[in-house]
Amino acid sequence: MNRGMGLQINSWFERYMFMLIPLSLVLGVLCDQILLPYVIFVPWLFGFVTFVMGLGCGVKDITQAFQRPAVFLTVLVSSHLIAPAIAYSIGAILFGPTSPISIGMVLFTIIPLGVSSVLWVDISRGAVVLMLALVVIDSLLSPVLVPSMLLLLYGESVPIHTWGMLKDLLLILVLPIVVGVIIHNRTKGQAKPVLAPVLLPLSKVAFVGVVILNAAAIGPYVRQLNVGSLVVILVIVILVAGCYVIGYMSGKLFRKERIVMCTTLGFATGMRNVSLGLVLAMQYFGPDTAVVVVLSILIQQPAATLFYTILQKLNMIRTSQTEPTSVP
Numbered sequence: 315m316n317r318g319m320g321l322q323i324n325s326w327f328e329r330y331m332f333m334l335i336p337l338s339l340v341l342g343v344l345c346d347q348i349l350l351p352y353v354i355f356v357p358w359l360f361g362f363v364t365f366v367m368g369l370g371c372g373v374k375d376i377t378q379a380f381q382r383p384a385v386f387l388t389v390l391v392s393s394h395l396i397a398p399a400i401a402y403s404i405g406a407i408l409f410g411p412t413s414p415i416s417i418g419m420v421l422f423t424i425i426p427l428g429v430s431s432v433l434w435v436d437i438s439r440g441a442v443v444l445m446l447a448l449v450v451i452d453s454l455l456s457p458v459l460v461p462s463m464l465l466l467l468y469g470e471s472v473p474i475h476t477w478g479m480l481k482d483l484l485l486i487l488v489l490p491i492v493v494g495v496i497i498h499n500r501t502k503g504q505a506k507p508v509l510a511p512v513l514l515p516l517s518k519v520a521f522v523g524v525v526i527l528n529a530a531a532i533g534p535y536v537r538q539l540n541v542g543s544l545v546v547i548l549v550i551v552i553l554v555a556g557c558y559v560i561g562y563m564s565g566k567l568f569r570k571e572r573i574v575m576c577t578t579l580g581f582a583t584g585m586r587n588v589s590l591g592l593v594l595a596m597q598y599f600g601p602d603t604a605v606v607v608v609l610s611i612l613i614q615q616p617a618a619t620l621f622y623t624i625l626q627k628l629n630m631i632r633t634s635q636t637e638p639t640s641v642p
Contacts, residue, residue: 320511327518328433335615338522339608342529343537349530356527357482359520360589361490364453366517367429368494369506371450375443376495380451382444385568385575389427389448392564393583394459397423397557402467408549412468415546417599418606419553421591424463426453426487428585429521434618438625440577448582453491457483460594482597487590521589528592529608535601536608547609554613558584558621577625584621585614 327334342349380386401423405416427449435445452459457480497505506513529536561583565576588611595604 317511320515324510324514324518327515327522331430331433331518331615334522335525336612338525339529339611342526343533346530346533349527353527353531356524356593357486359523359527360593361486362520363429363517363524363589364487365490365494366506366513367446367453368450368491369498369509369513371446371495372498372503373495376447376450385444385579386448386451388564388567389452389561389579389582392560392579393427393452393557394424394463396560397583398463398467400556400560401553404549404553408545414600414602415606417468418595418603418610419550420464420467421595421599421603422553422586422588422607422610423557424460425591425594426456426459426587427582428587428614430615430618431581431585434581434585434622435578438577438581438622439574440581441574445578445582450491450495453487453587456487456590478598482593483590486593524589524592525611528589528596528604531596532601532604532608535605539605546606550606550609551613551617554584554610554617557586558617562621580621580625581618585618586610588614 398420401419402411402416405411405413405419409415429449432442432445432449436442460483461480558580562576562580564583565579566572568575588607591607591610592604595607
């Protein structure tokens with residue numbers, strides 16, 4: 315593939331990802347009967363996406379998050395403690411604590427930070443390297459965080475296949491990232507730039523493929539959504555918006571770099587690795603829970619666009635201030 319063409323294709327994917335993901339969901343649901351035989355390839359596609367992500371991050375980049383423990387702990391608390399507690403409380407009150415809808419809401423808040431958040435942080439002039447490090451570390455911790463939070467919130471009331479989930483997370487998330495990071499260090503960071511024209515567009519295609527195939531797997535259940543589902547949709551809209559707000563407000567704790575941290579932590583907490591959420595929901599909780607994750611995908615990207623627009627207006631107001639706008 316021509317180098318320039320490959321990078322242009324990747325740039326096109328990044329520019330229109332907010333549209334491609336919802337369209338992929340619709341396509342997967344509509345073509346479920348044709349695509350169902352290919353759902354078995356989802357773990358491989360997902361592993362490739364996480365490998366490419368790890369390829370762009372070295373050990374030094376990862377340690378940056380640990381060099382700023384306050385930021386790292388703030389993201390963990392806001393993303394995986396406060397947000398799940400709110401999701402559980404809302405779900406328990408409206409639908410019952412162990413209903414598939416409630417579990418789907420909680421699952422959305424405990425899955426790792428979304429890879430696409432790095433793209434949004436980049437165009438919003440946030441702390442890109444820090445965001446990438448947070449995504450990688452959060453993904454590496456997911457085999458512990460996801461089962462632990464589910465057990466903490468549900469205990470024995472919901473059957474949780476802890477070891478199976480742990481194995482899947484290690485194989486499709488942790489192992490590819492570790493391999494990518496090792497190659498990054500061995501090649502002194504040159505592997506990804508050299509292979510970028512091929513790997514980057516292919517990783518975007520794989521990401522879209524994961525969404526399409528998972529949508530196909532739950533196609534029959536999505537088509538059963540009716541007017542009564544509007545309440546569920548509204549609740550998920552509130553939950554996703556609430557995650558952005560939690561992240562934005564937590565960024566205000568860092569007064570010396572408030573604009574950058576509000577931007578970075580807002581996207582970090584608001585955007586989750588919903589493809590992984592779909593895989594886990596389908597594998598361990600069933601299609602009813604996966605439908606909630608699908609709805610979260612539909613809402614998450616438009617919400618990111620809205621959050622970006624709001625940030626632009628807020629930052630324009632602050633341009634006259636002397637507040638620093640970068641992370642040292």
